[in-house]
Amino acid sequence: MTPFYHCKKAELPDTKGGAPIRATVGNAPTGGLLLTLPRDVELPLRTPIEVTFYDPLLGVVRCRCSLFAPIPAGEMRSYRCEVLEQLSQTQRREDLKISLSAKVEVSYNGGHWPATIYNISASGVLLVSDLVAKSGEQLTFDFPKISPPISLVAEVLRVELRPARYGRVTYGYGCRFLNLTPQQESQLRSYIFQEERRLYHPD
Numbered sequence: 001m002t003p004f005y006h007c008k009k010a011e012l013p014d015t016k017g018g019a020p021i022r023a024t025v026g027n028a029p030t031g032g033l034l035l036t037l038p039r040d041v042e043l044p045l046r047t048p049i050e051v052t053f054y055d056p057l058l059g060v061v062r063c064r065c066s067l068f069a070p071i072p073a074g075e076m077r078s079y080r081c082e083v084l085e086q087l088s089q090t091q092r093r094e095d096l097k098i099s100l101s102a103k104v105e106v107s108y109n110g111g112h113w114p115a116t117i118y119n120i121s122a123s124g125v126l127l128v129s130d131l132v133a134k135s136g137e138q139l140t141f142d143f144p145k146i147s148p149p150i151s152l153v154a155e156v157l158r159v160e161l162r163p164a165r166y167g168r169v170t171y172g173y174g175c176r177f178l179n180l181t182p183q184q185e186s187q188l189r190s191y192i193f194q195e196e197r198r199l200y201h202p203d
Contacts, residue, residue: 004025004033004053004055004058004061005027006055006182007025007053007054007055007058007186008024008025008026008054008183008186009022009023009024009025009053009054009186009190010022010023010024010025010035010051010052010053010054011023011051011052011054012035012037012043012049012050012051012052013049013050014041015042015043015044020052021037021038021041022037023035023036023037023051024036024037025053026078028080032080032081032082033080033081033082033083034078034079034080034081035051035067035078035079035081036073036076036077036078036079037076037077037079038075038076038077039072039074039075039076039077041077043067043079044067045067045068045070046066046067046068047066047067048064048065048066048084049064049065049066049067050062050063050064050065050087051063051064051065051081051083054186054189054190054193055186058089059089059090059122059189060089060090060096060189060193061086061088061089061090062086062087062088062089063083063084063085063086063087064083064084064085064087065081065082065083065084066081066082066084067079067080067081067082068080068082090193096121096122096189096192096193096196097119097120097121097192098119098120098121098192098195098196099118099119100117100118100119100120100145100195101116101117101118102116102117102143102144102145103115103116103144104116104117104127104141104142104143104144105141105142106127106129106131106139106140106141107139107140107141108131108133108137108138108139108140109137111131113129113130113131114129115127115128115129115131115139115141116128116129117143118172120143120188120192121188121192122177122180122185122188122189122192123176123177124154124157124174124175124176124177125152125154125175125177126172126173126174126175127139127141127154127172127173127175128162128170128171128172128173129170129171129173130168130169130170130171131171132171133156133159133171133173134156134159135156135157135158135159136155136156137155137156138153138154138155138156138178139153139154139156139173139175140152140153140154141154143188145191146187146188146191150184150187150188152177152180152184153177153178153179154173154175154176154177154178155175155176155177155178156173156174156175157174157175157176158173158174159171159172159173159174160172160174
């Protein structure tokens with residue numbers, strides 16, 4: 001069964017039909033998974049329930065799980081979690097990609113240039129700017145849609161000439177991210193997954 005050694009975040013459906021319930025993922029002292037969520041959330045025990053794991057290495061993994069042995073701890077409650085079946089997995093090579101328009105400042109060769117993010121996934125980004133860079137060079141910027149913003153390093157894979165705007169020649173830079181920490185990748189995946197669902201699956 002799929003291991004979640006690096007996973008820290010998960011979501012479960014609200015049994016009352018509300019917004020998904022967010023949970024933190026950990027490892028039980030005796031082995032296996034622990035899901036921790038607010039104590040006021042009541043979940044069925046030993047009954048199959050769908051859990052979506054946001055794993056920084058495996059991607060977004062939907063599983064059918066069984067929860068048991070609840071342990072209250074202050075305002076939170078932890079459940080032992082047994083994965084019964086893996087339902088789907090969005091891996092690195094199948095990363096979700098969303099379109100957006102986010103203004104950023106790109107650092108490149110000691111200078112700073114305004115740029116716009118046109119789309120982003122957990123593995124790469126399309127930046128449009130009037131800066132002139134080449135394939136293989138690196139661009140650095142802070143992604144503002146996550147709080148606090150995270151600093152990302154992107155290697156240019158392809159360069160395309162874009163239609164001139166306001167008399168300026170602009171370029172599109174298709175990039176891949178470099179040196180993402182597990183936390184950064186998990187944050188990106190979580191943001192992208194939430195936005196994709198908000199935009200295309202509002203129900």
